[in-house]
Amino acid sequence: MTGVLLTLAAVAAVLSLQAVGGANALIPELQRQALLRGWASPPEFAALFALAQAAPGPNMLVVTLLGQRAAGVVGALVATLAFVLPSSVLTFVVAGVWERFRTAPWRQRVQAGLTPVTVGLVMAAAVLLCRASAGNLRMLLVIAVSAAALLATKLHPLWLLGLGAALGAAGLLR
Template identity: 40%
Template structure:
């Protein structure tokens, strides 16, 4: 189980354009759908808990790993998600700094922006899906995703404020 968890997160690390959260739909498919290690509710709650906590955005990977296999699962998931991407970022950053004025580097950077936004929208929808299925929570969940999307597209508001707003709205809807 630990090796499977480590290897899957190792592969996801290289797909995490825009941060590990963009691979949450694939994590959900693997952990909930394929392996059955987590329920939909546990998956969503784990991400929400980690996102509400102070610290790096990637904490949700440790929480998911912990839910699957305790401390060893947290270490396996974090090791898998961090190892390749960290190595790649170190090498690519040095290269990109040396070539930052090249047309290809600038084009590549601009081209990744819509891809990243699409992955974040997919993640938001996946996390809202359990609440959209509940009639009394459907409208607030859809509104929260729509407001977040609009804020992302129309402002330069930091994601930190959007997460905070989501937490406040989520807490208000839970009562």
Template identity: 40%
Template structure:
């Protein structure tokens, strides 16, 4: 019976214990996802690619890139990672893990925050999350550029993007378009 259920859900050779491990790991990451689930991509990559060997580096990067290019919520990459790891069951496991814990905490903290919005401790906590979020986003960028870091054009594009974001009011969409054109012409790895 379990074998039939595994075939129906398309587990890709994983068993139910593996799905539970996937759910629990993503649940832990959910609690660290300050700034969004994308900030935990480096640990997702470590776990899925290097520790569990469920995905290759190229599959991981492609999953994130495809999901980020698609219209819809930013968290779609988690669904695609789960789908690539274990089919529909992996999709459900990854999304349940990443969404449920942080959603429950956000709901509880939101209720508390409305009652104590003037608290110095609450304001200090909120201000302290800014550097944490920036660090997580930088580490995500580092992991996602891994396949193209050897190419000098990648570094030029990164430097130009950082400079444009720091010193101009240019929309990030123009920088994304520039990156797409650079990739299309082979200027970045």
């Protein structure tokens, strides 16, 4: 048990500082670690990710759910804390000196360089999640409709999650 908790804490803490441009960029690595350590298969990971999306709050709660799967409630709390602490401490420290380099040319250059990296990682996250969750053509249709609806309408994402869940529960996606 202690071993699992230490592993969870180490994985989450190291990931925290790799979240370039936000938590979505981490999805591929989280999925890879979950498979590697036997916490969740890719389809199970996609389901956990969906649950985390259906809950309120920041879009990092899949880390909490992975911790719960690996080691119960204690695992969930350890994973969550280990995930938010390093980036929070870094923010705390940098916020104090931010004024000094906020407008520095290198700062803007770093940001301009990081943006395409984030784009590639989030695109990878999308493709890996789609591959894991598209069990058949009808599932693929659900993916396409929910992506198109989010881009083209002002529909709240929760409605789309609910629609997917309802279609699935009714047995229409098998």
